[in-house]
Amino acid sequence: xxxxxxxxxxxxxxxxxxxxxxxxxxxxxxxxxxxxxxxxxxxxxxxxxxxxxxxxxxxxxxxxxxxxxxxxxxxxxxxxxxxxxxxxxxxxxxxxxxxxxxxxxxx
Numbered sequence: 001x002x003x004x005x006x007x008x009x010x011x012x013x014x015x016x017x018x019x020x021x022x023x024x025x026x027x028x029x030x031x032x033x034x035x036x037x038x039x040x041x042x043x044x045x046x047x048x049x050x051x052x053x054x055x056x057x058x059x060x061x062x063x064x065x066x067x068x069x070x071x072x073x074x075x076x077x078x079x080x081x082x083x084x085x086x087x088x089x090x091x092x093x094x095x096x097x098x099x100x101x102x103x104x105x106x107x
Contacts, residue, residue: 005070006047015079016042016050016064017071019091022105036090038105041075043085053086057106 004018018040044050047064054062071079078099079087086102
């Protein structure tokens with residue numbers, strides 16, 4: 001079920017979380033199967049910039065409508081501690097799956 005949301009942090013930046021259909025890949029990524037959804041986290045100055053970061057990576061049809069599925073505290077912590085500020089993992093969450101850098105999803 002695609003959806004998403006955001007949280008404004010005390011410093012003014014935002015963390016955006018989106019559940020998106022998994023982009024088609026030529027080869028399988030470890031720990032995933034073809035199809036399904038992924039949960040993508042983006043840390044940016046504002047919501048517009050977060051979506052622009054994803055669009056610049058080739059995810060052209062990415063929109064944030066509403067705030068139905070904001071990032072959890074664990075998701076916020078994960079993206080804030082990653083140097084790129086862009087992470088993903090399969091959705092629904094698998095307990096044993098770790099967060100992956102975005103370039104692992106896009107090949």
